[in-house]
Amino acid sequence: MTSWTRRGAAALLAAATTSLVLAACGDDSETSSENGSGDGQVSGELTVLTPIFEGAEGKALLEEELLPQFYEQYPDVTVTVDYTDYGSLNEKLTTAVASGLVPDVMMMGVGWIEAFAENGILADLGELGITVDDLSEDFTPEILAGGVWQDDLYAIPIMLDTRFGIARKDLLAEAGFDEPPSSLEELREYAIALTERDSGGQLQRAGFDMLSMDLRQMYEVFLFAHGGSLFSEDFTEPTFNSPEGVAALQYLVDLMHEDRVEDIGFSSTDIDVHPLLNDRAAMAVGHNNLWIQLQEAAPELADQLVPFTITGSEPGMFFGGTLATVSAGSDHPEAAAALVEFLTGPEAALGANEQRGNVPARTELLDSEYVQNNPLVQFAMENLEIAQREGGVPQWLEIRGDFTPAIEAALLGEKTPQQALDDLAGEAREAMAR
Amino acid sequence: MSAAMTQTTAASPVKRRFDGKRIALTCVLAFGAFTMIVPFLWMILTSVKGPGELIEFPPTFWPKEWAWSNYAEALDAAPFATYFRNSFIIATGHTIITLIFGAMAGYALARIPFRGRELVFLGFIAMLMIPTYTKIVPQFLIVKFMPLFGGNDILGQGGSGWLNTWWALLIPGGLSPFAIFLFRQFYLSLPRELEEAARIDGLGEFRIWGQVYTPLIKPALATVALLTFQDSWNNFLWPLLVTTRDDLRVIQVGLAVFRQEETTQWAYLMAGSTLATIPMVLLFLVAQRYFIQGFTNAGIK
Numbered sequence: 001m002t003s004w005t006r007r008g009a010a011a012l013l014a015a016a017t018t019s020l021v022l023a024a025c026g027d028d029s030e031t032s033s034e035n036g037s038g039d040g041q042v043s044g045e046l047t048v049l050t051p052i053f054e055g056a057e058g059k060a061l062l063e064e065e066l067l068p069q070f071y072e073q074y075p076d077v078t079v080t081v082d083y084t085d086y087g088s089l090n091e092k093l094t095t096a097v098a099s100g101l102v103p104d105v106m107m108m109g110v111g112w113i114e115a116f117a118e119n120g121i122l123a124d125l126g127e128l129g130i131t132v133d134d135l136s137e138d139f140t141p142e143i144l145a146g147g148v149w150q151d152d153l154y155a156i157p158i159m160l161d162t163r164f165g166i167a168r169k170d171l172l173a174e175a176g177f178d179e180p181p182s183s184l185e186e187l188r189e190y191a192i193a194l195t196e197r198d199s200g201g202q203l204q205r206a207g208f209d210m211l212s213m214d215l216r217q218m219y220e221v222f223l224f225a226h227g228g229s230l231f232s233e234d235f236t237e238p239t240f241n242s243p244e245g246v247a248a249l250q251y252l253v254d255l256m257h258e259d260r261v262e263d264i265g266f267s268s269t270d271i272d273v274h275p276l277l278n279d280r281a282a283m284a285v286g287h288n289n290l291w292i293q294l295q296e297a298a299p300e301l302a303d304q305l306v307p308f309t310i311t312g313s314e315p316g317m318f319f320g321g322t323l324a325t326v327s328a329g330s331d332h333p334e335a336a337a338a339l340v341e342f343l344t345g346p347e348a349a350l351g352a353n354e355q356r357g358n359v360p361a362r363t364e365l366l367d368s369e370y371v372q373n374n375p376l377v378q379f380a381m382e383n384l385e386i387a388q389r390e391g392g393v394p395q396w397l398e399i400r401g402d403f404t405p406a407i408e409a410a411l412l413g414e415k416t417p418q419q420a421l422d423d424l425a426g427e428a429r430e431a432m433a434r
Numbered sequence: 435m436s437a438a439m440t441q442t443t444a445a446s447p448v449k450r451r452f453d454g455k456r457i458a459l460t461c462v463l464a465f466g467a468f469t470m471i472v473p474f475l476w477m478i479l480t481s482v483k484g485p486g487e488l489i490e491f492p493p494t495f496w497p498k499e500w501a502w503s504n505y506a507e508a509l510d511a512a513p514f515a516t517y518f519r520n521s522f523i524i525a526t527g528h529t530i531i532t533l534i535f536g537a538m539a540g541y542a543l544a545r546i547p548f549r550g551r552e553l554v555f556l557g558f559i560a561m562l563m564i565p566t567y568t569k570i571v572p573q574f575l576i577v578k579f580m581p582l583f584g585g586n587d588i589l590g591q592g593g594s595g596w597l598n599t600w601w602a603l604l605i606p607g608g609l610s611p612f613a614i615f616l617f618r619q620f621y622l623s624l625p626r627e628l629e630e631a632a633r634i635d636g637l638g639e640f641r642i643w644g645q646v647y648t649p650l651i652k653p654a655l656a657t658v659a660l661l662t663f664q665d666s667w668n669n670f671l672w673p674l675l676v677t678t679r680d681d682l683r684v685i686q687v688g689l690a691v692f693r694q695e696e697t698t699q700w701a702y703l704m705a706g707s708t709l710a711t712i713p714m715v716l717l718f719l720v721a722q723r724y725f726i727q728g729f730t731n732a733g734i735k
Contacts, residue, residue, distance in 0.1 A: 088674050
């Protein structure tokens, strides 16, 4: 379902791109003159589109706690919020762009900025007085780069979703291991030792679970750990089919088929509960918000989950996340920029992250009580220097939809890792040439 | 008596064979019904399991402790009363529009000869093949640029059209080519003699449609009504796209709260889904009577 939806979304985006001229025409003519009043005060009626702050709890946080603080600072600004979910965000943005009714402030994911900035939908925040230099003390360079396109800042991160290795300390100890694996060789050795099958060969416990995580994101962790990258430094060529990328996929295929540390079908992204929580896996590539699930369902395991970086030629950690942007056609750009600064500020960002169990993008929040009480989030924040993101090219939303089927084809043995990644690179080149 | 005995003797083996078939058929149907109902039962039972029980492997079928509080907590997660009301209004509106205008269109395509009728019908068939996703952007633009609504001028410029209004929720999905296709097929199956007799009696086209033919297609009415209501009730994306206000959102949007990118709150999602299916189950129980009545009528005819 996910890949179909994403293909559809990519097609929608392409359709929307062709409608940009229409949208841009409508926006330019409507520029209002009631923005800045010259003394630092701004005014206007803002619309916000957000895939976070969802549900009654999120809405209460945003509208009853955070926005009143914003209104104290900016009494002449009013904010109307449109809530959506990430699954429908692309469609919401696409139809908004196509119709010219683009919200003043939009929140979107890492890897999305390039496409929307390239098509002129996002405002250059530098022109509104917010620059990369201003923020460089508050964010690590790679995190901040998620909001940069062609050296200009278009988005500021609010929260991060990170993926890294997570192990069960008690199960490691049972197998005689004191610490999580520190290299790919150790990861393989530990995974083999921790895999349990019954007398009939039926898998009872995966030594290393790869299937509960989105396969694209799971692969990217290993790609980064092998020293590979998704695209060339100038973002003109896909490089995930480089020797490093192929080695990363070959490593995963070998874990699955030679070492048999997990079987196809043993787990999936739709599984009710993560296998680390019910002893069905000893190690896994996991998401930081596993801690929230643990607290609800298995608090007795709180001391047993231990995060680790998947380390090959370099440590690999993946991050996605949510960033706040301003529409290029906003009637109230100063007010919108003020809201973006507020929402990405320490207090608002901390509340938003706490609600979803995510990783604050601001480095200063490492010392917050929330982060200090959440070992997975704390680990992610302590390792943000090594975290790498996906995206980088405007066609990423289209390309990423083809990623999971390619990884699946290799894991299922339908294609060799080299074939799967070469075919995928071919599709990516076609998309980038369009 | 002899004749009666012969009859009885002859009837018995037939009856035995019949009973055997019946038992086999019952077994097959029971198995089919069981496989259909298990997911539904699983949903209900999951909706009352606690978080600790949900992570157990192998999963329990029967809850160890019945966490009825899941329902209250799920209902607190979003304004479900408003969402229920909105879904009900939209689904009912779509069903009424479809039954009236879909039946009219189906009747016209089946029974009124006019130039280009086959071409129009082919157009409807072609529309069945168009994936929903490809229609979303053009449909959205039509709604946004609707003239003289939402501050738009006669050329559809300057305002928001039908966006954020009941019009956007009710009109674009109000009629489907599939419903028209179904109605046409049912109207085609009825005898021409009825129409000829009605015309001799002096009935106009509208009364022939409303008083002669349409009462004979109750199975079609019930089927189309159920499918339309269900489709509309389950609609998620369109209501989300054309509204920005919570007071216009629908039940499926509420359920999406429990399903985020990385996690799903299964107990709450199942509790919400259980509540969301109640109107559909009730509707089916009511419409089932008309199904049977309709099929009986068709048999007598």
